[in-house]
Amino acid sequence: EGLIEFYDSFKDMFEFFCKNTTIHGTIRLVCSDSNRMKTAFWTLLLLASFGMLYWQFALMFSQYWAYPVVLTMSMHSEPKMFPAITICNLDPYRFELVSEHLVQLDHMAEESITFLYGINTSASLFHMNEKNIHVKDLSRIGNLSRSSFKLSQNFSLLRMSDHTNRSGKKHSRVGFRLCNATGGNCFYKTYSSGMDAILEWYRFHYMNIMSQLPVIINISDHEEQIEDMVYSCQYDGEPCRPSDYVHFHHPVFGSCYTFNSKGTDPFWTATKPGIPYGLSLILRAEQKDHIPLLSTVAGVKVMIHNHNQTPFLEHEGFDIRPGIATTIGIQQDEVNRLGGNYGKCTMNGNGVNVKLLYNNSYTLQACLHSCFQHIMVRKCGCGYYYYPLPPGAEYCNYNKQPAWGHCFYQLYNRLRNHHLNCFDQCPKPCRESLYKVSAGTAKWPSAKSQAWIRQALRHQNGYNSTSNRNDIAKVTIFYQQLNYQSVNESPLLSENLLLSSMGSQWSLWFGSSVLSVVEMFELLVDTLVLSLLFCYQRFRSKKT
Numbered sequence: 194e195g196l197i198e199f200y201d202s203f204k205d206m207f208e209f210f211c212k213n214t215t216i217h218g219t220i221r222l223v224c225s226d227s228n229r230m231k232t233a234f235w236t237l238l239l240l241a242s243f244g245m246l247y248w249q250f251a252l253m254f255s256q257y258w259a260y261p262v263v264l265t266m267s268m269h270s271e272p273k274m275f276p277a278i279t280i281c282n283l284d285p286y287r288f289e290l291v292s293e294h295l296v297q298l299d300h301m302a303e304e305s306i307t308f309l310y311g312i313n314t315s316a317s318l319f320h321m322n323e324k325n326i327h328v329k330d331l332s333r334i335g336n337l338s339r340s341s342f343k344l345s346q347n348f349s350l351l352r353m354s355d356h357t358n359r360s361g362k363k364h365s366r367v368g369f370r371l372c373n374a375t376g377g378n379c380f381y382k383t384y385s386s387g388m389d390a391i392l393e394w395y396r397f398h399y400m401n402i403m404s405q406l407p408v409i410i411n412i413s414d415h416e417e418q419i420e421d422m423v424y425s426c427q428y429d430g431e432p433c434r435p436s437d438y439v440h441f442h443h444p445v446f447g448s449c450y451t452f453n454s455k456g457t458d459p460f461w462t463a464t465k466p467g468i469p470y471g472l473s474l475i476l477r478a479e480q481k482d483h484i485p486l487l488s489t490v491a492g493v494k495v496m497i498h499n500h501n502q503t504p505f506l507e508h509e510g511f512d513i514r515p516g517i518a519t520t521i522g523i524q525q526d527e528v529n530r531l532g533g534n535y536g537k538c539t540m541n542g543n544g545v546n547v548k549l550l551y552n553n554s555y556t557l558q559a560c561l562h563s564c565f566q567h568i569m570v571r572k573c574g575c576g577y578y579y580y581p582l583p584p585g586a587e588y589c590n591y592n593k594q595p596a597w598g599h600c601f602y603q604l605y606n607r608l609r610n611h612h613l614n615c616f617d618q619c620p621k622p623c624r625e626s627l628y629k630v631s632a633g634t635a636k637w638p639s640a641k642s643q644a645w646i647r648q649a650l651r652h653q654n655g656y657n658s659t660s661n662r663n664d665i666a667k668v669t670i671f672y673q674q675l676n677y678q679s680v681n682e683s684p685l686l687s688e689n690l691l692l693s694s695m696g697s698q699w700s701l702w703f704g705s706s707v708l709s710v711v712e713m714f715e716l717l718v719d720t721l722v723l724s725l726l727f728c729y730q731r732f733r734s735k736k737t
Contacts, residue, residue: 214712217704242702249698260534261685270676275461277453279504281446281494294402305350345591374596395486400578404588425475446494446506456500471671478515479664497628501554516663518637522673524629531682538623550581560619573600637667
């Protein structure tokens, strides 16, 4: 009795509530009981207000459970670490272990070009450059049979039948045929450009040849020194040190060096913006043409990326032309994603179902490549040569897996069309740094300074140019500004904002507060208790 107020009837209880509640408009239901029209009007008005209130509540909760985000941008200015810089000479090695097969492949390419276009390329493309081939001696690695592998003649380049485009001109496509293990379900890997078809055909055979090499090769025992590629290196006016770079070999882009790969050395801290305080390199940009059909570009490949990150040169980066001075200004942006219910992202690869095949930090490309390689090994029985291998797998070789090309190109098309689940399994990093690049070029060295610059390089770095073409390049990479833009995701509707919006709506339609909700709850409890008492009284009266 101290907690529950007892009423003689539901009418008395309702009148007491309407006269004493803090909800606006309810007293009209009691004061206007002598005028039925006003009572009906206020009843409908209160019911409509309740309906509008809970309709607004439904909209707010549906928006809240959609977990929308809002982007906030902020500017920061502070000294920061210079990014990692990877450079490649676009000149892959011709290893001695597979050099005989590469020579055979060159002859096959020569015959295919002659068959397709009637052009004899033997003098200009292959034979004249044989003297420049730099053979890497891998005889100490092991005794591998050179005669076990044979180049396949089943993937000849063909010209497809001409077709007419919209403008009425006839065009032909060039490609090669791929079939499954039983010789069926064949399709043609064709290109509208004969150049693209020849390069892809050459790369396809090249991967089969390179699969004969051991998975782990100690390049350091056979590589040229960095001085053969980088004639001068300065950062912030100070000469670079031997500990500032790491070397690796890329099967397509050749000998590569990454500067400031770890990002932990205070030497690479950027304290000032501008060209004089950046990284300045003088590079050898001459191709020795070890494998001329693997890359048709002369120059140097440069990529700017984050520390401890694998450089995916086939997807990013830009080329530096010989005989050109290139200045590259960079501007850093940071992106911070919420993750969880607000979006799919990962911190350092945690919670990702794909086992990364790269030893560096998590990136979206590293996850996609690892995912594709796992599917490739599972579906095709072997791995794609340009990606690392899972434990126990081997690289594809059409002498052992004749239909791997058919399997690979179909899988790759599915990946490109987002039909594989790799994009679902590989979220974006929750925090990543992006670099916006702007570049300018000028001829270098100039006609008047060319002689003494080459002479200085010849005396200091052993530079020796035997060709008339420009074979050196200069590149300067610098921060345009040390302030960087941070883009952060934040919830559009947080719990506090949701409660605030609900309170605003409640006040709008009823002019009341949280205590009014308690009063309504009290009314429901009183109604329930009074109903139970009336039922109990009726039950006792029937019994007596």
